[in-house]
Amino acid sequence: MTLVHRLGVLTSGGDCAGLNAAIRAVVHRAIHSYRWTVFGIKDGSLGLMNRPLQYQELSLDLFNGNMLRMGGTVLGTTNKGDPFAFPMPDGTTKDRSGEFIEGFHMLGLHALIVIGGDGSLRILDKLCQLDNVPMVGIPKTIDNDVHQTEFAIGFTTAVNVVVDALDRLQPTAASHHRVMILEVMGRDAGHIALSGGIAGGADVILIPEVPYSLDGVVDKINDVRREGRNHALVVVAEGCKTEDGLPATVAWSGDQSRYGGIGHYLADKLAARVNAETRVTVLGHVQRGGQPAMRDRLLASAFGVHAVDLVAQGKFRRMVAWQDRGVVDVPIAEVVVGSRCVDPQGPVVHTARSLGIYVGEFG
Numbered sequence: 107m108t109l110v111h112r113l114g115v116l117t118s119g120g121d122c123a124g125l126n127a128a129i130r131a132v133v134h135r136a137i138h139s140y141r142w143t144v145f146g147i148k149d150g151s152l153g154l155m156n157r158p159l160q161y162q163e164l165s166l167d168l169f170n171g172n173m174l175r176m177g178g179t180v181l182g183t184t185n186k187g188d189p190f191a192f193p194m195p196d197g198t199t200k201d202r203s204g205e206f207i208e209g210f211h212m213l214g215l216h217a218l219i220v221i222g223g224d225g226s227l228r229i230l231d232k233l234c235q236l237d238n239v240p241m242v243g244i245p246k247t248i249d250n251d252v253h254q255t256e257f258a259i260g261f262t263t264a265v266n267v268v269v270d271a272l273d274r275l276q277p278t279a280a281s282h283h284r285v286m287i288l289e290v291m292g293r294d295a296g297h298i299a300l301s302g303g304i305a306g307g308a309d310v311i312l313i314p315e316v317p318y319s320l321d322g323v324v325d326k327i328n329d330v331r332r333e334g335r336n337h338a339l340v341v342v343a344e345g346c347k348t349e350d351g352l353p354a355t356v357a358w359s360g361d362q363s364r365y366g367g368i369g370h371y372l373a374d375k376l377a378a379r380v381n382a383e384t385r386v387t388v389l390g391h392v393q394r395g396g397q398p399a400m401r402d403r404l405l406a407s408a409f410g411v412h413a414v415d416l417v418a419q420g421k422f423r424r425m426v427a428w429q430d431r432g433v434v435d436v437p438i439a440e441v442v443v444g445s446r447c448v449d450p451q452g453p454v455v456h457t458a459r460s461l462g463i464y465v466g467e468f469g
């Protein structure tokens with residue numbers, strides 16, 4: 107069994123609410139129960155790749171009561187710069203994976219806990235395998251698209267933001283007889299849109315996993331009117347395509363693009379056909395920040411404790427997960443197989459459709 111007394115922890119990928127709560131749980135368990143020294147690695151894998159190394163010893167006195175409540179990550183993070191093909195200033199890419207492994211050993215670490223989404227866990231697992239670096243993963247992402255876990259840290263808080271937005275949009279929609287379109291995050295998975303839309307009383311929910319037609323959306327809005335309501339709420343995931351199958355993206359940096367624009371596309375198309383003012387709200391990074399909701403604090407705490415226990419038991423290449431009302435752990439290999447998307451035939455889509463919500467065309 108690996109003898110551990112110097113543990114590293116890092117956050118990787120997009121930030122979300124609950125990361126600090128997870129770091130806090132790791133530090134508490136590692137120090138209180140095992141008397142280890144914990145090092146927080148800065149800015150994801152960059153902290154071990156850069157020279158000098160960028161890290162901070164995480165002692166209990168740092169946790170003065172705020173960490174559980176704070177959004178973001180005190181360690182910093184990055185969702186760019188794959189160490190195997192790191193973008194260099196001259197436009198080329200360089201394999202910097204060896205610098206990461208070297209950094210791990212320079213800091214004298216015995217094991218690493220990685221808090222990340224499916225993409226980060228895949229890359230970090232591949233990195234760690236280069237030199238059998240003992241690693242345990244903790245799932246986080248507002249998108250909730252990590253396989254083998256019912257919930258990832260950050261999802262609940264993000265959905266609460268969506269619900270809060272719909273609670274605010276509905277009265278103004280009613281006052282002005284408008285169709286309000288809310289564009290939410292979620293990249294390739296529609297979990298945020300689907301859960302937020304149901305809980306926030308949307309009439310239409312469009313997600314990347316289910317094809318839709320503009321006719322279907324127009325029919326639903328007209329039905330709502332016929333039933334006596336003067337306004338409608340539409341939730342659309344950023345990863346939805348236009349009706350003719352084109353991704354809605356905006357130019358970003360260099361020749362790269364990112365999601366954006368599907369809400370405005372829909373507003374333009376619908377305005378001409380539903381005889382009502384259509385307005386768009388793009389929630390963006392508001393969904394990632396803020397104080398973590400209760401469930402994200404609970405998940406983060408349970409995940410942090412269990413991850414440290416796995417390290418203590420010498421169980422590596424595993425990810426902690428939430429299944430059947432509790433924390434379990436699963437092989438990382440079963441996780442890093444892409445995004446866990448919404449099942450168009452699954453129970454949540456069924457609930458939405460049973461409520462009369464238009465969730466695209468039946469497959």
Ligand code: F6P
Pocket residue numbers: 120185223247248249291292293344365394
């Ligand atoms: O994967 C999490 C996520 O918030 C997605 O929902 C979103 O598309 C993406 O990150 C945004 O990333 P960035 O912070 O780089 O804009």
